[in-house]
Each structure stands twice: as structure tokens, then as C-alpha cells.
Amino acid sequence: MMRRLLPPLVSGSLFGAGLALGGMTDPARVRGFLDIFGDWDPTLAFVMGGAVLVMAIAWRFREHMAHPLFAEKFSLPDRSDLTGRLIGGSALFGVGWGIAGLCPGPGIAALVIEPASAAIFVVSMLAGMFLVRLVEGSA
Amino acid sequence: MxxxxxxxxxxxxxxxxxxxxxxxxxxxxxxxxxxxxxxxxxxxxxxxxxxxxxxxxxxxxxxxxxxxxxxxxxxxxxxxxxxxxSFASPVYLIVAGLLVGVGTRLGSGCTSGHGVCGVSRLSQRSIVATLTFMAAGIATVAFMNAAGLEVLP
Structure with a gap:
């Protein structure tokens, strides 16, 4: 049981710490990064760069592993098709990200930083997700 | 920090x-x-x-x-x-949350799944998704600034 549940808890905690340390839980920081035509704040480029660098190394390790350390097999996305749904959905997400300066991870992590505001965002986000399921049926 | x-x-x-x-x-x-x-x-x-x-x-x-x-x-x-x-007011948080929820389901991911995990794997879908949501975010902030819409106190 612990072998299964401890890795995601540790991963989530490291993730949340990284988000807070990197400034992703500060909407002004996020909006400052997106404000390239105004008073640009490049901090998030360092967050993105650090995370992508570590993960690029992790993908190399993965190539030499028959199975994950704590699971029987890798369960990874394998699609490569570019669809209107992918692009349209990402555009809608980007608009929402720009409006409030929050994406899903920081929104959830911010529940301990500014509980009322973060809860409004997270509940609305889940409602949006549920709406897609309602319209499309189970997926 | x-x-x-x-x-x-x-x-x-x-x-x-x-x-x-x-x-x-x-x-x-x-x-x-x-x-x-x-x-x-x-x-x-x-x-x-x-x-x-x-x-x-x-x-x-x-x-x-x-x-x-x-x-x-x-x-x-x-x-x-x-x-x-500081965080946006409730109306902005609700609109943004709904868009983020709908958009990430349709787009199959967000900043973490596409932006970090997919981009580092050089996934074509994730690179396109990341460029799209970054461009949309940049355009949104630019538009709101031009329209004089103050989001954060």
C-alpha cells in the first residue's frame, strides 16, 4: 500500500514546493511573465527551463528501464496527431491562464496560500472539466 | 526568495x-x-x-x-x-477556472503535462499545445492591459 501511495504523495509535495518557490502560485508573477509587451518578468522561463531540463534527463533514464521502480509497466501517452480539439482546447486554457494567472497545479497548491480565492478557481475548473464530460459523455 | x-x-x-x-x-x-x-x-x-x-x-x-x-x-x-x-476577484476566478477546466480537458493537458512532461519528451502534440496556450495567455494579458482591465489589486 505505502509502496503505491508514497511516490505520488512525495511527487505532489515536491511539485507543490517547486510551484510555490518558483512563483507559479503568485498570479502577478505569472501574468508578468505573459506580459511580454509590457513590464515583462522572465522568472517563469527559469521555472520552465529547470523543470524541462530535469525531465529531459528523466526521459533518457526511462529508455533504459524495463518497468518503473514501483509499478509493473509504463502507462504513457503515445498520440502524435494534431487536432482542432487539442489546439482549440489549449487556446481556451491559455485565455483562462492569462485572465487569473493560475493554471491547475498552482490553483490547487494555492489552497493553503489564499484558500477562498483558490477554492473558487479550483471548483470552477472542476465544473469546466465536468461540463466537457457531460457534453461528450464519459471519456 | x-x-x-x-x-x-x-x-x-x-x-x-x-x-x-x-x-x-x-x-x-x-x-x-x-x-x-x-x-x-x-x-x-x-x-x-x-x-x-x-x-x-x-x-x-x-x-x-x-x-x-x-x-x-x-x-x-x-x-x-x-x-x-494577491489573487483576482471572484468573477475573474470563476471565468478563468471554467476556461481552464474546459480547455485542459479538450486540450488533454496543461502547463505540467504538456509544458513540462511533453515538451521535454519532444512530443509534437505537447509542443503545439504549449505554444498555443502561451500565445493565448500572452494575447489575453495584452488585450486586458490595452482595455484597461485591472485583474490583480
């Missing part, structure tokens, strides 16, 4: 905190990949935990990851003597 080098052209930027934060996020995603064999994509995991998505990791694993997010943020907040960012 972490001092060290600063950028003279951007005195408000925090490159060292950003880099260390990013490395922690990368380690978290690496643990999920190499430990559990899965993508640390927060929007997908949130949908999985709440039963909105039927596929992915176990519901209990999804909840463990989600619970970890505020736990980790709380540790940083306590260690740094409290974080006091």
Missing part, C-alpha cells in the same frame, strides 16, 4: 528561485515517470481524482498527488515566512 544572481534588466525577476523551483518540479515529474510510470499532468490527475476521467492512475494515487501540492506549497510558505500574493 533565494538570492544569488539577479537580472539587471529585470530587477523584479527571481531567476534563482525560479530555477530551483523548476528543478523541484522536474524532480517531481521524474519521480512520477520513473517511479509510477506515468505523466505528472495536474489537470489529468485532478480529473482522475474527481471521477471526471475514467482512465489514468488509480484514484487513490491521484488523490495522494493532489494532496501533496498544497502540502509542498505550505512547506515553502512556512520556510519563507509566509507568501502573500
Amino acid at each position: 533565494i538570492s544569488g544572481f539577479t537580472l539587471s534588466a529585470f530587477p523584479d525577476a527571481a531567476p534563482m528561485s525560479g530555477l530551483f523551483g523548476g528543478i523541484l518540479i522536474g524532480l517531481a515529474a521524474a519521480l512520477m515517470l520513473l517511479g509510477a510510470g506515468r505523466i505528472a499532468g495536474v489537470s489529468g490527475i485532478a480529473a482522475r481524482a474527481t471521477g471526471i476521467s475514467d482512465s489514468g492512475m488509480s484514484t487513490s494515487s491521484a488523490w495522494m498527488f493532489l494532496i501533496g501540492l498544497p502540502v509542498g506549497a505550505a512547506i515553502v510558505a512556512i520556510a519563507s515566512g509566509g507568501l502573500k500574493p
Whole structure:
């Protein structure tokens, strides 16, 4: 049981710490990064760069592993098709990200930083997700 | 938060905190990949935990990851003597939340799944998704600034 549940808890905690340390839980920081035509704040480029660098190394390790350390097999996305749904959905997400300066991870992590505001965002986000399921049926 | 080098052209930027934060996020995603064999994509995991998505990791694993997010943020907040960012007003938060929820389901991911895990894997879909949501975010902030819409107090 612990072998299964401890890795995601540790991963989530490291993730949340990284988000807070990197400034992703500060909407002004996020909006400052997106404000390239105004008073640009490049901090998030360092967050993105650090995370992508570590993960690029992790993908190399993965190539030499028959199975994950704590699971029987890798369960990874394998699609490569570019669809209107992918692009349209990402555009809608980007608009929402720009409006409030929050994406899903920081929104959830911010529940301990500014509980009322973060809860409004997270509940609305889940409602949006549920709406897609309602319209499309189970997926 | 972490001092060290600063950028003279951007005195408000925090490159060292950003880099260390990013490395922690990368380690978290690496643990999920190499430990559990899965993508640390927060929007997908949130949908999985709440039963909105039927596929992915176990519901209990999804909840463990989600619970970890505020736990980790709380540790940083306590260690740094409290974080006091300002947030948008409820109307903006609701509109933004709905768009983020709908968009990440249609687009199959967000900043973490596409932006970190997919881009580092050179996934074509994730690179296109990331460029799209960054462009949309940049356009949104530029439009709101031009229209004089103040979001953060």
C-alpha cells in the first residue's frame, strides 16, 4: 500500500514546493511573465527551463528501464496527431491562464496560500472539466 | 526568495528561485515517470481524482498527488515566512477556472503535462499545445492591459 501511495504523495509535495518557490502560485508573477509587451518578468522561463531540463534527463533514464521502480509497466501517452480539439482546447486554457494567472497545479497548491480565492478557481475548473464530460459523455 | 544572481534588466525577476523551483518540479515529474510510470499532468490527475476521467492512475494515487501540492506549497510558505500574493476577484476566478477546466480537458493537458512532461519528451502534440496556450495567455494579458482591465489589486 505505502509502496503505491508514497511516490505520488512525495511527487505532489515536491511539485507543490517547486510551484510555490518558483512563483507559479503568485498570479502577478505569472501574468508578468505573459506580459511580454509590457513590464515583462522572465522568472517563469527559469521555472520552465529547470523543470524541462530535469525531465529531459528523466526521459533518457526511462529508455533504459524495463518497468518503473514501483509499478509493473509504463502507462504513457503515445498520440502524435494534431487536432482542432487539442489546439482549440489549449487556446481556451491559455485565455483562462492569462485572465487569473493560475493554471491547475498552482490553483490547487494555492489552497493553503489564499484558500477562498483558490477554492473558487479550483471548483470552477472542476465544473469546466465536468461540463466537457457531460457534453461528450464519459471519456 | 533565494538570492544569488539577479537580472539587471529585470530587477523584479527571481531567476534563482525560479530555477530551483523548476528543478523541484522536474524532480517531481521524474519521480512520477520513473517511479509510477506515468505523466505528472495536474489537470489529468485532478480529473482522475474527481471521477471526471475514467482512465489514468488509480484514484487513490491521484488523490495522494493532489494532496501533496498544497502540502509542498505550505512547506515553502512556512520556510519563507509566509507568501502573500494577491489573487483576482471572484468573477475573474470563476471565468478563468471554467476556461481552464474546459480547455485542459479538450486540450488533454496543461502547463505540467504538456509544458513540462511533453515538451521535454519532444512530443509534437505537447509542443503545439504549449505554444498555443502561451500565445493565448500572452494575447489575453495584452488585450486586458490595452482595455484597461485591472485583474490583480
